[in-house]
Amino acid sequence: MTTRCGIDRIDEFSHALSGKRLGLVTGGSGVGRDFRASIEILKERYDLTALLAPEHGIRGEQQGGVEIKGYTDAHSGLPVYSLFADAIDTTVSSPASRLYMPPKEALDRVDAIVMDIQDVGCRYYTYPSTLFYVMKACAAAGKECIVLDRPNPIGGAVEGNTHREENLSFIGLTRVPIRHGMTLGELGRFYQGAYGLDCQLTVIPVDGWNRSMFFDETGLPRICPSPNLPNLDAMTLYCGTCMLAGANVSDARGTTRPFEMIGAPYIEPFVLKEALDALRLPGLAFSAAWFIPSFFKYAGQVCAGVQIHVLDKRAVRPVALGVYLIDAIRRLWPGDFAFKEPQPGGRYHIDMESGTDEVRLGRKSPEDILAGWEREAEAFLPIRERYGLYE
Numbered sequence: 001m002t003t004r005c006g007i008d009r010i011d012e013f014s015h016a017l018s019g020k021r022l023g024l025v026t027g028g029s030g031v032g033r034d035f036r037a038s039i040e041i042l043k044e045r046y047d048l049t050a051l052l053a054p055e056h057g058i059r060g061e062q063q064g065g066v067e068i069k070g071y072t073d074a075h076s077g078l079p080v081y082s083l084f085a086d087a088i089d090t091t092v093s094s095p096a097s098r099l100y101m102p103p104k105e106a107l108d109r110v111d112a113i114v115m116d117i118q119d120v121g122c123r124y125y126t127y128p129s130t131l132f133y134v135m136k137a138c139a140a141a142g143k144e145c146i147v148l149d150r151p152n153p154i155g156g157a158v159e160g161n162t163h164r165e166e167n168l169s170f171i172g173l174t175r176v177p178i179r180h181g182m183t184l185g186e187l188g189r190f191y192q193g194a195y196g197l198d199c200q201l202t203v204i205p206v207d208g209w210n211r212s213m214f215f216d217e218t219g220l221p222r223i224c225p226s227p228n229l230p231n232l233d234a235m236t237l238y239c240g241t242c243m244l245a246g247a248n249v250s251d252a253r254g255t256t257r258p259f260e261m262i263g264a265p266y267i268e269p270f271v272l273k274e275a276l277d278a279l280r281l282p283g284l285a286f287s288a289a290w291f292i293p294s295f296f297k298y299a300g301q302v303c304a305g306v307q308i309h310v311l312d313k314r315a316v317r318p319v320a321l322g323v324y325l326i327d328a329i330r331r332l333w334p335g336d337f338a339f340k341e342p343q344p345g346g347r348y349h350i351d352m353e354s355g356t357d358e359v360r361l362g363r364k365s366p367e368d369i370l371a372g373w374e375r376e377a378e379a380f381l382p383i384r385e386r387y388g389l390y391e
Helices: 038-045 096-100 104-108 127-141 184-194 232-246 269-279 318-332 349-354 366-387
Strands: 021-026 047-053 079-082 112-116 144-148 200-204 261-264 284-291 303-310
Touching: 021 038, 021 127, 038 047, 079 104, 096 127, 104 127, 112 127, 127 144, 127 184, 144 184, 184 200, 184 366, 232 303, 232 318, 232 349, 261 284, 269 284, 269 303, 269 318, 318 366
Parallel strands: 021 047, 021 112, 047 079, 112 144, 144 200
Antiparallel strands: 261 303, 284 303
């Protein structure tokens, strides 16, 4: 099957793009089937007047959490405006939300904002939040929003809870499951309907993709959506292993296997491997691992833990993996394991990421937590279908 993303179909949908000054939200993953950057493709055919940079930048070179500043793109000569102005404030209250909104200077230069970037299918990845704020800004300014859709790289499975209002933040702005099984175009339709964003939205859909497909089955160029998601295994595990960002455990950012390994200086790897093997988590295997991150958490220190091997990507339940990892490490090393201290305002990173305080408090077994989350995921399926574009 030949899969074509929205950027590959712009000639079919030229009526949506022609005669308009376009701003483009993109990243390093914004490329067509011909391996050319979406910036160059759109600039050749249409009136591209501005670039808007989400987390990781328009060329995908920046590490996670690095503030993006405005500048002029050397290759295209276009002005770049930041959609990730503050890497520290993850609240959704004003004025914090404005730090992720297109600035007035950018909106004044465009008639429509186009979004073409590869999402990874996880609620706490920041590109869905960027889309939400772009749509909100377009609605307020009377501008159009056009999503050049791309596949969900980990298919259409839905897993995890649907968030709690008190934990909403830039790493989870809306009440979708952790693994939402949607594309950015579908999320845009959901935002429009469920959140009343009065935005003129057009989605140019993916052709030749369905929810049973993972990214490696599309034939599309594989470009890292961000520096620490170098391959499909990392993306498959991300919904789970990224939960450890809220604890004193490394998710192996700063190594060549980010999100495929986890560890800390206090962990005994063979003990952890034995505990995880006993769970018989579907589609996964574990090996003892040691690594030294070159940056991020525990930079320059020896961490020990496990490497997580994906044996059957369709069987993997990454959200369950994340809950079990935290439970096992906390249970085995109770005097060492800790969650990050709460941010200003009293909110814990793990709560904003997982959507609830259940993981942090540890009053329920992993099985009870996941059973409740499974019910929430199932309840979301009819909502997903209401706004869905793909079978």
